[in-house]
Amino acid sequence: MANLLILRGPSGAGKTTTALALRTHWGRGTALIQQDVVRRQILREHDVPGGVNIGLIDVMCRHALGAGFDVILEGIFHADRYGAMLRRLIADHHGPTLACFFDVPFPETVRRHTTRPLAAEFTPDDMLSWYVPDDRLRVPGEVVLGDDLTLEDTVERITAAFPRSD
Template structure:
């Protein structure tokens, strides 16, 4: 992406939220995007890999998902969307493509790792509104201790952080509280203009 000129908008923000299954990353990512509103793309690893590609998460098949997910993020950024990318995103399969995505992005980047113990991930799974049908044994197989990406400025959020605290940290540390939407819908759409005129934030219509 070429450098921004004085009259062009700043490059969009890339936010990467990683952590083990049950760490709370999906909840935090969805809430962060909800609070930002339109103009931020939420990319969920599980949806793109399981639903779109229907691909197993294993290195033994030379997976397509890592390249597909980061290419999707790159496209959204190029189109002016702030991007919130979330998932387990194991370094074994995703470190190289994520570091390339981060290194090539001209705009702000914020990387978060939700560091939650195995026992706590199991407890959180059991108390989910929509429990995923997995056993603690399966979760143990997926669990990787402190699987940091190892990039500059990576923020580690511990399990003592509440959802509210985690979302607040993500929004403020990434700078999403200080940037505006750059995509056409929030800037030109009559529905978005109507929402902006309301005295209190309301759920946005599809």
């Protein structure tokens, strides 16, 4: 049975870095679906309520899971815009599922952002306009990951808590 891992949180929290490390660790058979890739690159869509990306992300996840791929879904995914879709996806998926929220304070997200290759693409003011503190989905078993964890700690915690078929 395919596994579903959802990584959510503010910009600069470490979601993409974690997702890439997990995909490398888990190898083939793992689909990485990134909100920014779907919304910004495939659709060139702003993040708006009811955006086309929400449905496309849902379809992509369901298709990959149905084909037997484990899915890592990562993005900011504000609960007010994406929560209904994510909760339905979680409820409909009969395999192991883990939802993680990166609870990283705004100043730390800005500090981390300055170290990224895309640091010039948007400003701390942009990040502040996207920042929603404690934006958890509040689904059973949701894991909250704090800024005190290193990348290695985060990957270890997820791999230990997340049953994955080989």
